[in-house]
Amino acid sequence: MHLPEPDALWGGRLVLWQPARKGGYRFNLDPVLLAGFAAQIPGPLGHVLDLGAGCGIVGLMLLASGRAQRVTAVERQPELAAFVRRNIQANGLDATMTLIEGDLRAASLPQADVVVFNPPYYKVGHGHASGDPGRDAGRREVHGTLDDFLARAAAAMGPKGHLAAIIPTARLRQFCATAHRLGLALERHTAVHAFEESPQKHCLLQAGAAPSAPAKAPWPHAFAEAAPHKLVVHPAKGPGYSPYVQGLIDGHLPSPKA
Secondary structure, three states, rough: OOOOOOOEEEEHHEEEOOOOOOOOOOOOOHHHHHHHHHOOOOOOOOOOEEEEOOOOOEEEEEHOOOOOOEEEEEEEOOOHHHHHHHHHHHHHOOEEEEEEEOOOOOOOOOOOEEEEEEEOOOOOOOOOOOOOOHHHHHEEEOOOOOOHHHHHHHHEEEEEEEEEEEHHHHHHHHHHHHHHHEEEEEEEEEEEEEOOOEEEEEEEEEEEOOOOOOOOOOHHHHHHHOEEEEEEEEEEEOOOOHHHHHHHOOOOOOOOOO
């Protein structure tokens, strides 16, 4: 495996090894937004389980910010799992971050206070195919569907636990219907817009165990259509990011919601 030079994030507070450009699946802004969203879950996050962790960026951010006390990263692709190991060592996190290398659908997962995931966005046969198998597996549901991620997250959550995820808006209704079937209650919804006036393309979702699941499920549609909190990535004019997003990039994760 070719190893490029590592990236230094947050003014050098984080060292990140990941595939070289055009050499595999590299993290983008989505897991950064997910880390900021998860950081706002009330109370201490305790043990965080990251399903399909890639190079481990979400767990690294939550640990470096002090929001998580412990992280278990689950990654199937051997190349990416190797980067997770290297990142654990490079950041001195051997005592607080653990890797499970294997398929999340079959792996024995620990119970966690919070489960996070940034799943492949496209079904097999949809989206633009990549010439790199690792990148393609990160973008499309080659090794697990959205329903697989939700089912494993629901099984791993403690009774008072939460999950946090980022998905394409086009799959919001599927997320809501599956979460309801699994006995989960949707707690928070943030719509992600590239610009103030641009259409919503992604959404950040938080769910927890429902006190009781009704027999019928009219609410997923109502929830999907409800006005969510709005997150704008870029300012209206000029390059760069909005103050909130730039803060995440600079290492300033938000405080928990009251």
